[in-house]
Each structure stands twice: as C-alpha cells, then as structure tokens.
Amino acid sequence: MIPLQLGRMSPAETERMLAFDREHIWHPYAPMPATLPAQPVVSARGVRLTLADGTELIDGMSSWWAAIHGYGHPKLDAAVTGQLGKMAHVMFGGLTHPPAVRLAERLVDITPGPLTKVFFADSGSVAVEVAIKMTLQYWRSQGRPERHRLLTVRGGYHGDTFGDMAVCDPVNGMHHIFSDVLARHVFAPEPPLGYSAAPDQAYLDELAAVAKAHAHELAGIIVEPIVQGAGGMRFYAPEYLRALREIADEHGLLLVLDEIATGFGRTGELWGCDHAEVVPDIMCLGKALTGGYMTMAATLCTDEVAHVITAGEAGALMHGPTFMANPLAAAVASASIDLLLSRDWRTEVDTIEAILTTGLDGAADLPGVADVRVLGAIGVIETREPVDVPAVQEIAMAHGVWLRPFGRLVYAMPPYVCTEDDVSHIADAMWAIAESL
C-alpha cells in the first residue's frame, strides 16, 4: 500500500510508486510504458509543491494555468469542505442547486454584458465541443446546415477531443495522424507575433479574403484571444481580434473566443478580449475557473444564440455531461472568483510581468534563444532547437522551481500569489536554462 498521509515517503516506497506509475499509468502526451521520469508530489501549499523526498519547488506553471491562488488556500479549502457537508454531486437533468446558480450569476456578472447563458461542462475540451456544437446548431436551427465550417488561425490550441483537434493548429494539433477523420475547417495563417506590433495590413487583408471566399459555408470563427497557448505561446495584437469581430459581423458569423487559458486575469486584463474591447457571441472558460481545485469549465453565449438554437427543430442544445455543474467544483469556483476579485489581482499580475520582463532581459541575445516574450503573468523563452526536457527540468529543479517545457518553449505562468522573490527565482531558473542551450 502506498501511504496516503502528507509528507515524505521512504526511498523504497517512492521507487515502488514510480515503478507502478511508469508501467501502468498514462501521462499527458506520453508513451506507455513511460520513457521519462515523473516527479512524485506528496503535497502542495501556497505556491510550493513538496516532493516525496521533502524537496520543495516553486510551481512556475500554476498546474497548467489553473492554480492562480496557489495550493491549499483556506477560503478555497473551506468552500470544498463546506459543500461536501451538503452534497458532493447530484445529476443536473431536472435538478438544480445553489452552487450552480451562484456560480452562473457570478459568470454572467463578470463576463462581457451580452453573455447571459451558461452551459457547465466538465473540462475545457468539452466546453469547446459545446461551443462548436452551439455554433453548428445555430445554423441548423435556421435551416442552413451548409454553414458547417469554422474559420480559425494557425497556431491555435483548443483541446484534445476530435471536434477540438480539428480547429487546433494542423501541425501541433496532430492533424497528420487523424486527417482522414477530422472535420475540415478553414485556416488562416497565424497572426503576426507581438502584442504591441503595428498591425500588418497584408495580414488583415488576407483574413478578410479567406473569410469572404468561404463565407457561404462558414458558421463561425474560433480563436484564443491575444494569447495562443499550447499551440505555441504566441501573443498577438488586439487589432487582429477586432478585425475578426468585424469579419464575423460582416458575414453573420458567430465569434467564439476560447478564454480557457487567458481568462481570469492571466494576460493582465480579466479576459483576453478586454484588450481589444471585443465581445464574443460564445465564450469558453476553464483552467483557472475553479482556482485549480477541480475539473470544471463553462461555455457562455448570448440571448440570441440561445434563442435561435431553442427555436430550431431539435428544440434544445444537444449536450449534457454526467458531472455537469458538479456542486463541489461550482462551490470552489465561486470562492475562487470572489477571492480573485477581492485581491488586487491587476497589481499582482503587473508585478509578475515586471519581474519576468527584467529577469529575462538580455536572454534573447543568448545563442540558443530565438525569442523572449512576456505578457501579464506569462513569460516565454522560445528556443532555436527543441529542448531536452529532462535536462531543462533538472536545471529548473536545481533552482527550486517546477517548469514543464515543450517543443521549443520554456515558459512560466506563476500563481498570482507568488512573492516577488518567488517570481525572481522562476526568472532565474529560466535564464539558467536559456544559458545552458
């Protein structure tokens, strides 16, 4: 038996656990059995992960954008345990409950005004599936099934399920493995790099031309606003998002914004779309929604989208997960939102941005580095060659930091509650990695 108490494990126990893990448990994007080691985490508090041997690491990844308040926050713990005393879960077909209603009220309140209808999904990938389904059903309801394709840009990431993969970047999104079974959508080139870059008129013209050529078969546009996450950690100028809103309006398309990574302040604004003052027709939320405590996501839409779908032949939105609106997740999500809004999160994110900017200054001149970019609480070093993941992680861990690079990207998105010193450690680790290349 593997001991479940907090704290250290003996080397023998740790080795047995890791051996079973290696042979029997799939990890994200990993072979089976595993070829690279996984680090054994036994507990997490504040912004630190504790490994089985007692080593503490500052989590530079916020558990993939999610743990914005760090780990074991008393208010979030209390929200979960308080709800647990009432009920852990109940089906959402024909039933409702206070945690779901409270969370939906908050989401309607804090997202752009026209987004008033909330669908609770159980993961980000499902929230995007639901957004795609809403977009297609919107046209089917109007007797226009030929409007069945989506316009997107290269470099995007929207999740791992089949509907989502079809709008992910064709190269990073593994279209080549599944090309015969993925829906065929319309791809414009990736937006030019740089949040502050002057808009490129040739690119804007190309976007408009692609949309015009396919308008008769397009249902909507789907993109990540301002920051493309797992598809390449690329930042683009708000002008391009405004252009996509205009293109959507011109051709009657729905604009779907996937805010799963960008939402809840990560980019320096509460929503990525706030940078451009653009309002989508459909918005996907996930990752930081529950403060990293539990899996939950949401798809919001406008009154009009809901009305048209409901007026159609199906008479309903055809989706309904078993764990829809899970009360534990909903309770902790409301607590996480309250906590975020009660803190000076803008200053926290701005401070992280400033420290990462200073800490990575000059790294772009190192021979192994292609680009360095920082926006909000996101710092990215793009390398010239794909990184040796174990070697890079060893350097980060020697600096007391947890980072998880992929491809040619070494990046951090620290919890907002990091101290200045914590963020400096993260920047130092990234700098050391860049220097080692």
Ligand SMILES: *Cc1c(COP(=O)(O)O)cnc(C)c1O
């Ligand atoms: C992570 C992510 C998803 C998928 O969310 P999961 O919870 O991993 O299914 C979708 N879109 C974006 C932009 C993401 O960053």
